[in-house]
Amino acid sequence: MNRLVEIRGQESLCRERAALDSERRLFWLAQAQEWEQRALDEIARHFQECSIAQAELARSRRLP
Template identity: 70%
Template sequence: MNRLVEIRSQEYLCRERAALDTQRKGFWLSQAEEWEKRALDEIASHFRECNLNWSDLPSIPH
């Protein structure tokens, strides 16, 4: 999950930069969107891993 924190930090920096750099606002917002997509991919990957690990566990009879 450290990777997710790093990705979100980059996204935040790009959004902050967009607010300060009005001439290149569009560029910084598009960069932020790219980082946001990476964050969503990272989250999805984490959940896929968790689901694989759960499927390895033996079934518990009810």
């Protein structure tokens, strides 16, 4: 989840830049949206990995 912290940090940085750079505001907001999507993808990947690990654990417990 350290990766998620890094991604959210980049998103926040882009939003701060958007607030400070009125000429390139739309650019920075678009960058922030890209980082936000990366964060959502990272969260989904994490839960998918957890689900796979949980399924494998359950399967191994059923084996004799």
